[in-house]
Amino acid sequence: MxxxxxxxxxxxxxxxxxxxxxxxxxxxxxxxxLLTTGELFSPPSFKHIMGTDQLGRDVFSRVCYGTAPxxxxxxxxxxxxxxxxxxxxxxxxxFAGKVDRIFSVIFDALYALPGIxxxxxxxxxxxxxxxxxxxxxxVEFIPPYFRVVRGIALSFKERPFIEALRALGAxxxxxxxxxxxxxxxxxxxxxxxxxxxxxxAVSGLGFLGLGLPPPTPEWxxxxxxxxxxxxxxxxxxSLFSGLMIVISVIAFxxxxxxxxxxxxxxxxxxxx
Amino acid sequence: xxxxxxxxxxxxxxxxxMLLIATVVFLIMHVIPGDPVxxxxxxxxxxxxxxxxxxxxLGLDRPVYEQYLSYMGNLVRGDLGDSLxxxxxxxxxxxxxxxxxxxxxxxxxxxxxxxGIYLGMVAAKRKGGKVDGIIRIGALATWCTPxxxxxIMLQIFVVLYAPMFPLSGRLSGRIILDRITxxxxxxxxxxxxxxxxxxxxxxxxxxxxxxxxxxxASLTRLSRANIIDVLGEEYIKTSRLKGSPEKIVFQKHALxxxxxxxxxxxxxxxxxxxxxxxxxxxxxxxxxxxxxxxFAVEYRDFNLIQGCVVxxxxxxxxxxxxxxxxxxxxxxxxxx
Numbered sequence: 127m128x129x130x131x132x133x134x135x136x137x138x139x140x141x142x143x144x145x146x147x148x149x150x151x152x153x154x155x156x157x158x159x160l161l162t163t164g165e166l167f168s169p170p171s172f173k174h175i176m177g178t179d180q181l182g183r184d185v186f187s188r189v190c191y192g193t194a195p196x197x198x199x200x201x202x203x204x205x206x207x208x209x210x211x212x213x214x215x216x217x218x219x220x221f222a223g224k225v226d227r228i229f230s231v232i233f234d235a236l237y238a239l240p241g242i243x244x245x246x247x248x249x250x251x252x253x254x255x256x257x258x259x260x261x262x263x264x265v266e267f268i269p270p271y272f273r274v275v276r277g278i279a280l281s282f283k284e285r286p287f288i289e290a291l292r293a294l295g296a297x298x299x300x301x302x303x304x305x306x307x308x309x310x311x312x313x314x315x316x317x318x319x320x321x322x323x324x325x326x327a328v329s330g331l332g333f334l335g336l337g338l339p340p341p342t343p344e345w346x347x348x349x350x351x352x353x354x355x356x357x358x359x360x361x362x363x364s365l366f367s368g369l370m371i372v373i374s375v376i377a378f379x380x381x382x383x384x385x386x387x388x389x390x391x392x393x394x395x396x397x398x
Numbered sequence: 399x400x401x402x403x404x405x406x407x408x409x410x411x412x413x414x415x416m417l418l419i420a421t422v423v424f425l426i427m428h429v430i431p432g433d434p435v436x437x438x439x440x441x442x443x444x445x446x447x448x449x450x451x452x453x454x455x456l457g458l459d460r461p462v463y464e465q466y467l468s469y470m471g472n473l474v475r476g477d478l479g480d481s482l483x484x485x486x487x488x489x490x491x492x493x494x495x496x497x498x499x500x501x502x503x504x505x506x507x508x509x510x511x512x513x514g515i516y517l518g519m520v521a522a523k524r525k526g527g528k529v530d531g532i533i534r535i536g537a538l539a540t541w542c543t544p545x546x547x548x549x550i551m552l553q554i555f556v557v558l559y560a561p562m563f564p565l566s567g568r569l570s571g572r573i574i575l576d577r578i579t580x581x582x583x584x585x586x587x588x589x590x591x592x593x594x595x596x597x598x599x600x601x602x603x604x605x606x607x608x609x610x611x612x613x614x615a616s617l618t619r620l621s622r623a624n625i626i627d628v629l630g631e632e633y634i635k636t637s638r639l640k641g642s643p644e645k646i647v648f649q650k651h652a653l654x655x656x657x658x659x660x661x662x663x664x665x666x667x668x669x670x671x672x673x674x675x676x677x678x679x680x681x682x683x684x685x686x687x688x689x690x691x692x693f694a695v696e697y698r699d700f701n702l703i704q705g706c707v708v709x710x711x712x713x714x715x716x717x718x719x720x721x722x723x724x725x726x727x728x729x730x731x732x733x734x
Contacts (some may be wrong), residue, residue, distance in 0.1 A: 129530060234417035237666075238714045239707065240673035243691070247423065247707055250695040251430040326544055330677060332606070333546050334692060346544070353550055357565070361554040368547035375542035 131387050134173045138380025145374050149193045156187035159343045168359050177208045177362035180355060185363055189370050190344040195344050197374070199260050200324035204317055205350070206264035211271025212313060216305045218272070218281025220298060226276070240265035241323075242330050249336040263327045264381055267320050274312050279305040311389040319382035322375040345371045404726050408590035412715055420473055424466055427704055438552050439583065439607050456482070478705035482665045488705035496709075497580025498568060499686030502605055502673050502678065509610030514617025515660070521618070522625035523648070533618065545674045548610040549681035555685035557595060564601050566683035573597050592606065605682045621660055628656040661725055668717040 163182040170177045176185035182222035198219065218229040236244075281290055282305055331337045332346025340347065345367045352363030435453045448548065453459050457468070478488035501586060521533040540548075556563045568582060569575060575594040577584045583602070586595035628634065629652055637647045676688030683689065693703035 128526075130526070130534075132594065152614065161641065227699040232415075232418065233420060235415050235711075238415065238419055238669065238711050238718070239422070240710060240714065242673040242676060243707055243710055246676075246691065246695055248430070250698070251427060271550055272535075322542065325521065326542075329544055330546070333544070333677065334680060334695075336695065345536060349544075353553075356550065356553055356557055361556060364547070364550045365554065368544065368550065371547065372539070372543045376539060379538060379542055 131384060134380045135384025135387075138309075138382075138384060139379050141373060141377035143380055145193060145377060148190055148378040149197065152190045152193070156190045157176065157184045159183060159188040159191040161187075167355070168360070169360075170362055174328065176366040177360075179352065179363050185348075185366055187193030188348055189345070189366050192345045192348065192367070193374070195256070195338055195342060196325055196328050196346075197321075199256055199263070199328045199338075200321050202257070202260035203253040203263040203324045203327075204267065204320045206260060207267035207320070208271055208313065208317060210264075211268040212275045212309070213302075214308055216279050216302045216309070217351040219276040219305060220302050221285060222280065222283070229272070230276075233272050236265075236269055236367065245301075245327055245331055246334065246336060249331055254339045256338065259328065259331060262331065262336075263324055266327065267324065270316055270320070271313065274316060275306060275309045278309040278312065282308060315382055315389055317387055318378055319375050322378035322382065325371065325378070326377050400437070401726060405723055408719060408722055408726075411720055415715055416712060417470070419715070420470065421466075423704055423707050424469055427700060428462060428465065473499075473708070478708070479701040481694075481699055481702045483694075483699040483702070488701050491702060492705055492709050493525050494580075494685045495685060495690040498684060499675055499679070499688060501581050501583065501602070502609065502677055502684060502686055505602060505606040506609035506613060506671070506675075509606060510613035510617055515621045515657070517614070517618040518621025519625060519653070520621075521622045522629065525626060530622075534622070535625040537615045537618040537622075540611060541619070543612070544677070545608060545612040546677045546681045548612055549604070549678055552604050552608060553681075560672065562600075563604055565604070568598065568601050568685055570593065570597050593601065600638070603682050607680050608681070609671070609678045612674055613671060616667070616670070617660070617663075620663055624656040624659055625652060628652050631655075657731055658725070661721060661728070664717075664721050669714050672714060 161183060163178060164183075165174075165178050166180060166182045168174060168178045174186065176189060179188070214229060217225045232309075244266050245262045248265060249259060252258040252262065276292050279302070283301075286301055288301060288304075291304075291307040328337060328344070329346030329349065332344045332348075333350040335347070335350060337347050338344050340351075347366050349371075352360070352367065355363065435449050435458065439693070450459075457465060475488060478492070478582070480486065481488050481491055484491065517533050521530045524530045553565050556565060564570065573594050574581060575585055575591055575598075576589050579589055581596065582598040586592070586598055634647060634652055637651050638644075659717045670730075672688075675686065676691060677689035678684065680692050687709070691703065691706040691710075693699075694706060
């Protein structure tokens with residue numbers, strides 16, 4: 127693995143651990159994110175490193191406490207899309223023919239709908255909440271899993287040892303299970319990359335007001351609310367919330383791409 | 399097969415895809431639990447009787463398959479229903495807002511495509527070097543940044559350091575512009591309205607810069623990867639062994655071949671562009687289709703939501719069609 131890729135991968139892991147550490151031990155070094163002090167809109171200072179927001183809450187604490195909701199929703203969403211996309215991809219690749227064509231056409235149509243639009247549509251229908259938002263985001267990420275697993279199933283299907291297994295009496299479900307196992311490296315790399323995109327999606331919904339209900343601290347929501355105060359010169363709310371988004375997405379992307387190189391899987395170019 | 403046949407078949411494929419998209423949207427809107435009428439009325443919800451009356455007038459008490467059939471039937475005739483909040487046909491709301499989005503996305507592409515391809519080219523040529531590293535990191539960082547954050551950062555910068563650019567909207571309130579095409583730049587040129595032209599440009603700068611930069615990130619990574627791949631091909635080696643100067647090798651042999659796959663990516667980019675446009679329009683209060691969708695969601699105007707989403711799908715489909723045709727013209731191997 128080339129040296130530059132190694133550096134990026136290690137950086138990603140490093141950032142990842144910082145974020146992890148942040149989420150778990152947040153109580154020890156941050157104030158209560160819901161606590162309203164009297165000091166509204168105070169700029170960054172020693173007391174409040176990232177300033178306070180429109181209700182006097184410490185922005186740094188909100189940013190730190192916001193890690194858990196965003197990451198949780200993103201994680202659930204990725205698991206959901208994985209769970210739906212992988213089996214369908216394996217089945218579709220195994221049976222090929224008409225079944226494959228139907229599923230492929232459906233997923234191609236799904237690709238035409240921009241991800242955030244799909245998420246907005248579903249979030250608008252089901253309302254706020256952790257599970258609801260996860261579901262809204264997950265639909266957008268199902269097609270990549272479908273494609274990858276289907277590709278692997280198709281490529282393995284014709285191999286001699288699979289034929290041998292069939293001759294020995296393997297049932298379709300055994301073979302389908304096998305395809306999913308062989309797809310595991312690709313799936314894992316895809317999962318990590320998708321986490322990055324999922325975090326962007328969560329914050330996007332939050333920014334539009336469709337995420338978690340207030341006063342839950344969430345990066346996108348805080349960013350969106352902070353927008354109203356920019357003309358007053360209050361830049362710290364939006365800036366720091368957004369900064370956390372950037373850092374965490376970069377972390378997942380670095381690790382994900384590093385995984386692709388290590389595991390030898392190829393990006394299809396569509397996730398680029 | 400011949401180009402014309404490919405064109406016909408590809409064109410015919412658009413229709414089932416569109417129907418599928420419309421169906422998916424219908425399913426999402428009608429199968430998910432939640433009472434649309436209650437959501438619509440929100441705090442103004444009245445008695446059960448009132449809710450029933452409204453439900454009946456919207457046709458929501460009919461069986462689902464009947465609603466689906468009338469929905470699809472109306473759709474193919476171009477009737478997307480009426481906006482529940484504004485009482486106007488959805489299609490006219492969409493067509494009023496659409497030119498603004500076209501203006502935004504077109505100019506954003508004007509920035510993102512040259513910038514992305516150029517940076518990718520530079521990075522590929524100096525692969526492994528410092529410049530390559532900087533470009534890669536920059537592209538990655540930009541790709542990982544939410545587009546609305548870029549927009550807000552620019553707004554903050556303008557507020558604090560350069561208060562000459564407008565932060566939102568498309569045209570200052572005091573300027574009057576006759577609407578011909580709906581594209582402000584074009585209209586102001588056509589009507590000779592210099593004041594409006596300058597004003598439109600000033601309003602365009604921040605949003606276009608935001609969306610253009612965001613889109614350029616993925617294009618940079620893609621073109622870099624493609625050019626690197628192409629530079630490793632046999633025919634490039636042959637060209638060099640032949641003694642062709644490096645410049646010719648690059649411009650005449652490598653670049654055209656690398657750019658073709660990037661063209662297909664343009665189709666996918668359209669979906670990303672539409673998504674990014676929604677966020678950008680909301681950030682800058684740009685009165686386009688994205689912001690229309692956002693308001694529709696805020697007011698639970700389901701017909702409008704449905705119409706906007708289907709329209710977005712249509713745009714992406716048509717752009718994909720265009721890209722496929724161009725691809726088939728450029729690369730004769732690809733016609734099925």
